[in-house]
Amino acid sequence: xxxxxxxxxxxxxxxxxxxxxxxxxxxxxxxxxxxxxxxxxxxxxxxxxxxxxxxxxxxxxxxxxxxxxxxxxxxxxxxxxxxxxxxxxxxxxxxxxxxxxxxxxxxxxxxxxxxxxxxxxxxxxxxxxxxxxxxxxxxxxxxxxxxxxxxxxxxxxxxxxxxxxxxxxxxxxxxxxxxxxxxxxxxxxxxxxxxxxxxxxxxxxxxxxxxxxxxxxxxxxxxxxxxxxxxxxxxxxxxxxxxxxxxxxxxxxxxxxxxxxxxxxxxxxxxxxxxxxxxxxxxxxxxxxxxxxxxxxxxxxxxxxxxxxxxxxxxxxxxxxxxxxxxxxxxxxxxxxxxxxxxxxxxxxxxxxxxxxxxxxxxxxxxxxxxxxxxxxxxxxxxxxxxxxxxxxxxxxxxxxxxxxxxxxxxxxxxxxxxxxxxxxxxxxxxxxxxxxxxxxxxxxxxxxxxxxxxxxxxxxxxxxxxxxxxxxxxxxxxxxxxxxxxxxxxxxxxxxxxxxxxxxxxxxxxxxxxxxxxxxxxxxxxxxxxxxxxxxxxxxxxxxxxxxxxxxxxxxxxxxxxxxxxxxxxxxxxxxxxxxxxxxxxxxxxxxxxxxxxxxxxxxxxxxxxxxxxxxxxxxxxxxxxxxxxxxxxxxxxxxxxxxxxxxxxxxxxxxxxxxxxxxxxxxxxxxxxxxxxxxxxxxxxxxxxxxxxxxxxxxxxxxxxxxxxxxxxxxxxxxxxxxxxxxxxxxxxxxxxxxxxxxxxxxxxxxxxxxxxxxxxxxxxxxxxxxxxxxxxxxxxxxxxxxxxxxxx
Amino acid sequence: xxxxxxxxxxxxxxxxxxxxxxxxxxxxxxxxxxxxxxxxxxxxxxxxxxxxxxxxxxxxxxxxxxxxxxxxxxxxxxxxxxxxxxxxxxxxxxxxxxxxxxxxxxxxxxxxxxxx
Numbered sequence: 001x002x003x004x005x006x007x008x009x010x011x012x013x014x015x016x017x018x019x020x021x022x023x024x025x026x027x028x029x030x031x032x033x034x035x036x037x038x039x040x041x042x043x044x045x046x047x048x049x050x051x052x053x054x055x056x057x058x059x060x061x062x063x064x065x066x067x068x069x070x071x072x073x074x075x076x077x078x079x080x081x082x083x084x085x086x087x088x089x090x091x092x093x094x095x096x097x098x099x100x101x102x103x104x105x106x107x108x109x110x111x112x113x114x115x116x117x118x119x120x121x122x123x124x125x126x127x128x129x130x131x132x133x134x135x136x137x138x139x140x141x142x143x144x145x146x147x148x149x150x151x152x153x154x155x156x157x158x159x160x161x162x163x164x165x166x167x168x169x170x171x172x173x174x175x176x177x178x179x180x181x182x183x184x185x186x187x188x189x190x191x192x193x194x195x196x197x198x199x200x201x202x203x204x205x206x207x208x209x210x211x212x213x214x215x216x217x218x219x220x221x222x223x224x225x226x227x228x229x230x231x232x233x234x235x236x237x238x239x240x241x242x243x244x245x246x247x248x249x250x251x252x253x254x255x256x257x258x259x260x261x262x263x264x265x266x267x268x269x270x271x272x273x274x275x276x277x278x279x280x281x282x283x284x285x286x287x288x289x290x291x292x293x294x295x296x297x298x299x300x301x302x303x304x305x306x307x308x309x310x311x312x313x314x315x316x317x318x319x320x321x322x323x324x325x326x327x328x329x330x331x332x333x334x335x336x337x338x339x340x341x342x343x344x345x346x347x348x349x350x351x352x353x354x355x356x357x358x359x360x361x362x363x364x365x366x367x368x369x370x371x372x373x374x375x376x377x378x379x380x381x382x383x384x385x386x387x388x389x390x391x392x393x394x395x396x397x398x399x400x401x402x403x404x405x406x407x408x409x410x411x412x413x414x415x416x417x418x419x420x421x422x423x424x425x426x427x428x429x430x431x432x433x434x435x436x437x438x439x440x441x442x443x444x445x446x447x448x449x450x451x452x453x454x455x456x457x458x459x460x461x462x463x464x465x466x467x468x469x470x471x472x473x474x475x476x477x478x479x480x481x482x483x484x485x486x487x488x489x490x491x492x493x494x495x496x497x498x499x500x501x502x503x504x505x506x507x508x509x510x511x512x513x514x515x516x517x518x519x520x521x522x523x524x525x526x527x528x529x530x531x532x533x534x535x536x537x538x539x540x541x542x543x544x545x546x547x548x549x550x551x552x553x554x555x556x557x558x559x560x561x562x563x564x565x566x567x568x569x570x571x572x573x574x575x576x577x578x579x580x581x582x583x584x585x586x587x588x589x590x591x592x593x594x595x596x597x598x599x600x601x602x603x604x605x606x607x608x609x610x611x612x613x614x615x616x617x618x619x620x621x622x623x624x625x626x627x628x629x630x631x632x633x634x635x636x637x638x639x640x641x642x643x644x645x646x647x648x649x650x651x652x653x654x655x656x657x658x659x660x661x662x663x664x665x666x667x668x669x670x671x672x673x674x675x676x677x678x679x680x681x682x683x684x685x686x687x688x689x690x691x692x693x694x695x696x697x698x699x700x701x702x703x704x705x706x707x708x709x710x711x712x713x714x715x716x717x718x719x720x721x722x723x724x725x726x727x728x729x730x731x732x733x734x735x736x737x738x739x740x741x742x743x744x745x746x747x748x749x750x751x752x753x754x755x756x757x758x759x760x761x762x763x764x765x766x767x768x769x770x771x772x773x774x775x776x777x778x779x780x781x782x783x784x785x786x787x788x789x790x791x792x793x794x795x
Numbered sequence: 796x797x798x799x800x801x802x803x804x805x806x807x808x809x810x811x812x813x814x815x816x817x818x819x820x821x822x823x824x825x826x827x828x829x830x831x832x833x834x835x836x837x838x839x840x841x842x843x844x845x846x847x848x849x850x851x852x853x854x855x856x857x858x859x860x861x862x863x864x865x866x867x868x869x870x871x872x873x874x875x876x877x878x879x880x881x882x883x884x885x886x887x888x889x890x891x892x893x894x895x896x897x898x899x900x901x902x903x904x905x906x907x908x909x910x911x
Contacts, residue, residue: 594851615855617818660859664851664887683887704888708858712888736850742815783818784850 070100120149136181274318424515449491502537594621643716692724733786816853837869844875
């Protein structure tokens with residue numbers, strides 16, 4: 001449309017002097033008229049100059065954008081020339097943007113031409129920076145410096161082209177055209193030149209202004225982004241607000257954010273904004289795993305923005321038709337961890353300039369959003385932790401309010417569905433005695449299910465085999481996903497079962513079984529379940545410890561009673577055996593002893609003396625000792641022969657004793673008239689008979705421990721027990737008393753000690769032996785009962 | 796100190812006791828013996844050649860094993876007692892309860908003959 005036809009005249013000098021010359025000539029010809037004319041011309045000239053000056057001021061002083069400035073220039077030009085067909089345009093690279101355009105007084109839409117192929121007259125003016133006046137296109141066609149670009153059906157005949165200069169650069173063009181030839185004269189050219197000069201610098205200012213304005217806009221936009229994104233504390237409002245703001249600022253019709261879920265490693269759709277119509281949740285996939293949408297994967301992995309033409313079907317309803325390409329922008333934390341992907345629709349052929357601005361804005365939005373999402377994650381984690389702690393505190397309170405294990409576990413199992421929201425829960429308790437798991441309290445499991453599990457007699461091994469997957473999403477949570485065998489499926493009636501081992505003090509005391517319809521459990525729920533399992537385990541163990549402690553204290557009490565009873569079975573003080581001085585010592589390695597000694601006055605003359613050692617220690621030995629003592633007393637009083645007595649005792653013990661215990665026993669009968677000791681030995685350490693001259697004898701005789709074989713042969717011997725003789729009876733606790741080097745006190749040492757002390761009293765001899773034993777063992781604890789009896793024949 | 800248990804040919808349960816057969820080891824010996832006694836007719840040989848001491852608890856454990864083996868139609872015999880152990884066994888009269896061999900070969904042979 002902007003055709004230029006006809007010859008061209010290039011005018012580059014001011015015309016004013018010529019006009020003045022003409023006026024002067026006219027003045028000479030027509031003095032009066034001339035004066036008048038001159039005055040008129042001068043006045044006109046002043047008016048023109050005034051118009052130009054005001055136009056210039058208006059243009060230079062305008063602080064508008066280029067579009068408004070273009071219109072202003074056109075309007076101001078209209079004051080000095082006929083500009084019914086007029087254009088103001090600016091260059092940008094090879095592009096020529098016509099910012100203001102009027103044809104025959106009718107304003108046209110701004111438009112853009114690409115001058116790279118054919119610059120036309122506009123291009124020539126741009127190149128040469130010179131004005132161009134075409135008086136008549138058809139006449140001057142051959143002489144034009146460039147070929148006009150376009151010929152319309154009603155082409156203009158005359159035109160003015162003026163470069164808009166800024167320094168050495170032609171930044172744009174203003175042009176006036178007309179249908180009549182020779183419509184514009186040199187004067188018009190001159191006047192438009194002045195406008196053009198001022199317009200040039202005004203445009204530079206305007207462009208600078210525009211840039212500043214844009215920068216200011218960008219800053220404002222970023223502030224708005226920071227404000228909006230920073231204000232939202234919750235995920236959904238954050239995404240909604242961000243989407244809306246992004247669409248508004250970037251100038252798109254659609255925006256959504258897929259948020260990365262760290263725990264489950266998947267993208268989640270939270271919300272978005274669409275100009276077309278509201279995003280309907282039902283039509284949007286709530287979850288998008290890696291591998292579902294390749295563009296999303298690419299952004300996730302590459303962490304670079306990406307434009308895709310392939311729009312997923314679910315997004316199409318929210319986009320203009322046909323669907324524009326989508327721009328996916330990564331949302332990252334400051335440390336470049338993926339937080340999500342921002343998705344907008346992108347105009348098919350975006351302006352380079354606009355695109356740049358879009359990218360800048362998107363980068364800002366993504367940055368703020370990344371931080372906000374990171375903060376939310378952090379806060380959520382803290383809240384989750386607080387929630388878990390609160391939940392577990394509830395469990396702890398419940399646990400502490402009961403002392404009975406059944407009640408505690410029952411409370412725990414009733415809290416599980418309340419705190420975690422599971423369908424089924426039951427606790428299996430390890431029964432140490434039976435070596436299998438028994439069903440404890442349950443929730444949501446019917447009687448048949450409980451019965452079924454109970455009849456299975458689950459062992460640890462069997463339960464281990466069930467664990468298909470030892471899952472530890474975090475270091476602290478320990479649970480198993482369980483294979484659903486038929487029985488379990490029947491018992492629980494759910495597709496998924498989780499097992500949390502009840503571990504306390506290193507032992508598996510039970511299992512918390514959870515049945516659920518859900519495949520995926522959040523870490524919060526797992527944390528709570530793990531904590532519950534821990535508390536249940538502690539409760540079970542505490543209960544065991546409590547019972548053990550109670551049992552121990554009961555046993556200790558019973559033992560102390562037993563000890564009292566046993567002590568009453570041991571002779572107190574020294575028996576008045578005629579002609580003899582007696583000293584004795586009896587000490588149990590534990591609370592009760594398997595050793596004993598006894599003095600029996602069988603007749604006026606006969607005294608039975610016995611020392612015995614029941615194999616093993618502790619309560620069974622003590623009971624057996626009491627039995628042996630009773631049997632011996634019962635048997636001995638009717639018999640004067642030790643061998644016969646022991647044979648009978650052995651028979652009775654073998655008949656009565658259902659235990660594996662046996663006793664070694666030395667029994668002698670002392671007759672104070674015959675001065676004789678008659679003795680028999682049931683496998684006991686042979687006593688020492690020490691003579692005043694320092695020699696000694698061991699009172700050995702054939703026999704064996706009592707209570708092992710029903711028929712035993714026991715030898716009986718007789719020996720003189722004279723004045724000054726010392727009889728030492730003892731159990732192996734004496735000779736085997738050990739020091740820390742496992743050295744035993746031993747028989748020779750016992751004999752030596754007694755020999756050295758033989759002239760002293762029975763008590764002194766005993767004390768000497770005791771002292772020597774103490775010196776030998778030091779602080780080494782003794783594991784055997786000790787019995788020592790010293791009898792000295794005095795007269 | 797240790798108690799080592801092996802099953803020889805003809806299902807002979809061989810238990811070797813090292814060191815002191817007292818409260819430090821009787822529980823272990825009891826476990827090993829009970830294990831050996833799970834056989835229907837247990838043939839058990841307790842090798843005491845590396846044992847240097849036995850107390851009444853150790854004796855009791857052996858007697859219990861001997862008695863149970865006998866009740867089940869089996870046998871528990873001993874071998875390799877040193878002088879000290881011999882004295883103890885003889886003092887208590889257990890040399891009359893247990894069949895005692897000086898070396899394990901003879902003991903195993905005896906058990907093998909019995910087992911067959």
